[in-house]
Amino acid sequence: MKEDFLHYIWKYKLFNTSNLVTSNGEVIKLINFGLHNTDAGPDFFNGKIEVGETIWAGNIELHVNSSDWIKHKHQIDKAYDNVVLHVVYNNDQQILDKEGNVIPTLELKDLIEDSLIKKHNKLIHQSGSGIACGRQIKTIDTFTINTWLNRLAIERLERKSAEIQSTLKLNKNNWEETFYEYLFKYFGLKVNALPFELLAQNTALKIIEKHHTIFSIEALLYGQAGYLENNLEDEYYTILKKEYHFLKTKFDLTPLDKSVWKMLRLRPSNFPTIRISQLANLLSNQTRLFAKIIEAETAKELQTLFNIKASDYWDTHYQFGEVVENDTSKKIGIATVNTIIINVIVPFTFVYGKAKQNEQLVEKALKLLESLKTENNVIIRNWADLGVKSSNAMESQSLIELKNNYCSQKKCLICSIGNKILQS
Numbered sequence: 001m002k003e004d005f006l007h008y009i010w011k012y013k014l015f016n017t018s019n020l021v022t023s024n025g026e027v028i029k030l031i032n033f034g035l036h037n038t039d040a041g042p043d044f045f046n047g048k049i050e051v052g053e054t055i056w057a058g059n060i061e062l063h064v065n066s067s068d069w070i071k072h073k074h075q076i077d078k079a080y081d082n083v084v085l086h087v088v089y090n091n092d093q094q095i096l097d098k099e100g101n102v103i104p105t106l107e108l109k110d111l112i113e114d115s116l117i118k119k120h121n122k123l124i125h126q127s128g129s130g131i132a133c134g135r136q137i138k139t140i141d142t143f144t145i146n147t148w149l150n151r152l153a154i155e156r157l158e159r160k161s162a163e164i165q166s167t168l169k170l171n172k173n174n175w176e177e178t179f180y181e182y183l184f185k186y187f188g189l190k191v192n193a194l195p196f197e198l199l200a201q202n203t204a205l206k207i208i209e210k211h212h213t214i215f216s217i218e219a220l221l222y223g224q225a226g227y228l229e230n231n232l233e234d235e236y237y238t239i240l241k242k243e244y245h246f247l248k249t250k251f252d253l254t255p256l257d258k259s260v261w262k263m264l265r266l267r268p269s270n271f272p273t274i275r276i277s278q279l280a281n282l283l284s285n286q287t288r289l290f291a292k293i294i295e296a297e298t299a300k301e302l303q304t305l306f307n308i309k310a311s312d313y314w315d316t317h318y319q320f321g322e323v324v325e326n327d328t329s330k331k332i333g334i335a336t337v338n339t340i341i342i343n344v345i346v347p348f349t350f351v352y353g354k355a356k357q358n359e360q361l362v363e364k365a366l367k368l369l370e371s372l373k374t375e376n377n378v379i380i381r382n383w384a385d386l387g388v389k390s391s392n393a394m395e396s397q398s399l400i401e402l403k404n405n406y407c408s409q410k411k412c413l414i415c416s417i418g419n420k421i422l423q424s
């Protein structure tokens with residue numbers, strides 16, 4: 001057994017999931033297997049399990065042997081403090097958390113069928129892209145593919161709408177606050193989406209709205225992000241820290257732990273420090289941002305609204321206290337702006353239009369997608385290699401939906417392409 005294969009088995013739930021018990025003999029129910037994380041940190045984020053009568057939400061870590069936890073030094077790494085389940089092929093050692101409690105452990109060794117392992121291994125090796133029908137898809141007619149992709153575009157927007165609606169409910173129907181949380185999440189890109197979301201939740205928009213200078217908003221956000229807890233010999237850092245400590249007392253704020261931020265494999269221009277400053281600039285320039293976004297008619301208008309840069313300090317820094325020689329303004333790139341339009345503005349316009357029974361807004365959401373260029377990511381490139389090319393963001397979103405919610409979940413039987421292959 002190799003660890004990446006164990007990840008695969010977990011990700012696709014290819015083991016007997018009924019009547020599970022932990023290594024301690026407690027009944028365990030797997031409510032959410034979590035999101036696969038291919039960067040540093042726990043293997044699966046945002047899992048949910050029920051052990052005994054208690055529901056736990058948090059990260060899930062996988063190892064071939066449970067003793068790998070110690071070998072990989074997770075016991076001294078804060079990033080693993082929120083692990084709620086340790087999934088192992090072989091439970092060779094009991095693992096304790098920092099409080100001395102046994103981390104719930106699920107051993108898979110006797111739950112995996114040999115035949116299933118072989119069958120699924122073969123399927124995976126059919127195509128390097130993880131698309132099981134990779135060899136047959138060229139035989140499928142364009143009409144079938146296009147009709148299916150059109151349906152998937154709406155399906156994706158409706159799924160995102162449901163997520164927005166549930167956040168909206170938590171935020172007592174406050175559209176501005178809900179939009180603000182989503183905006184933060186997507187400013188963090190994939191790597192720092194969760195920390196940015198936590199930062200937004202930890203810094204209510206109504207507090208931000210009391211401040212109109214980039215400096216005050218930076219002080220609030222860097223402070224709340226946990227960046228202003230050190231002692232640095234840096235003038236800007238020192239005055240931000242002073243301002244934050246005043247605001248912290250005034251609004252009774254609690255900062256996040258700085259360890260939530262991830263830097264691994266990030267380009268410097270995407271460092272959280274730079275992104276936070278860009279957000280501060282955006283928020284200092286705009287009041288009622290959501291209302292303005294809903295009023296914008298075209299992608300170009302939205303791109304202008306997001307034509308922002310980090311504050312001047314960041315022209316010569318990527319991190320606090322570390323001067324870099326090249327002096328460049330850190331503008332938010334057009335690719336990032338388009339990502340925000342596709343993943344935040346379009347779904348919000350769609351769901352807001354539905355909520356207000358405004359068909360023009362729903363149509364505008366779709367037109368915005370059609371007006372943007374196709375996305376360029378590994379999923380879209382893999383489809384193109386198989387001969388399925390997308391010409392705009394509507395099609396690329398459909399292909400992402402197809403890959404993530406059908407191909408990757410082995411839902412070939414409810415996929416139009418799968419049906420066509422099976423019935424031809």
Ligand code: SF4
Nearest residue numbers: 132133407412415418
């Ligand atoms: S879900 Fe559809 S497109 Fe994806 S692998 Fe299965 S048949 Fe192919």
